[in-house]
Amino acid sequence: MKKKVVALILTGVLAMSATACGDKSSADANASVNTDVQAGAQDTAEPASEAQPDVDPMEEAMKNMESVTNMEAQMIMDMDMTISAEGQEEAVESNTTMNMVCFTDPLKIKMDMTVDMGDQGSANTQVYVVPSENDTYNVYMYDGQSWASQEVTESDMAASGLADYDARSSMLNYIGDGSKYTQEGTEQIDGGNAYKYSYVLTEEELKDQMKESGALDSVSQLGLDVSQVDSMLDGLGDVTAYVWIDEATMYPVKYEMDMTTVMDSLMKNMVEAMGDQAEGVSMSVPEMKVVMTCSNFNNATDFTVPDEAQN
DSSP states (O other), X not given: OOHHHHHHHHHHHHHHHTSOOOOHHHHTTXXXXXXXXXXXXXXXXXXXXXXXXXXXXXXXXXXXXXXXXXXXXXXXXXXXXXXXXXXXXXEEEEEEEEEEEEXXXXXXXXXXXXXXXXXXXXXXXXXXXXXXXXXXXXXXXXXXXXXXXXXXXXXXXXHHTGGGGOHHHHHHHHHTTSTTOEEEEEEEXXXXXXXEEEEEEOHHHHHHHHHHHTTTGGGGGGTOOHHHHHHHTTTOOOXXXXXXXXXXXXXXXXXEEEOHHHHHHHHHHHHHHHGGGGTTOEEEEEEEEEEEEXXXXXXXXXXXXXXXXXX
């Protein structure tokens, strides 16, 4: 198998899949989120409630988010890929789980990420971000073997992707100001009623947001020029995002996006754009789904950086 080509493609896939698309343009003007939904919990659909709430759930949820100063969250990404090259075929199934604790004033982040690839092994990464002097932050990272640390500015946080570990900001990016979402009724989420909303992200919006997010930056390693990268984003189709707002607390309790069709098309476009260097290589994505749930709003468990990280 053309290991170099496949490795580069996988690099691009993982970078792009790490960014679930949301309405970033309108999200920057807002603040926080809520939930207590366990990963893997079964959601039982129920018909829409006939009684209309006294307030607009989405509008109320966005107002409530403004008062959130800390929270916990879990993001789960399931991604399966099939890669064929030189007469060989390999299936890659991965489950990425990110557990996050976030405080906003001052900004403090704890992130524990596990990537499980079944028989191919697993990897664990830990990240701590804590305030330092002169409006900077100390970042401690564990790659499964050793700790490393560095001091960064707020702009460095955004450029490096560390800001994506702020669950509060991530949920805001996904929902935006909520104005594009349409209520679909109610469902049971972890034993409680929740208002279900949906938003169809058009192909053009998806294309713009993938460019703005920096998710395609790693594709430059594949030797593709700007026009080739742009062509990769053609014909991806629309994708639907869902948000559930808890009826009792009026907080967004869950976000979900199934990007299987989009990622499958994107990978096929990437292989085609690579031309001769990917000759004989084919890829398919049977599953690509992102789910984020949140809990303990304004009641998150505080944390300290481990001694081994600081030493």
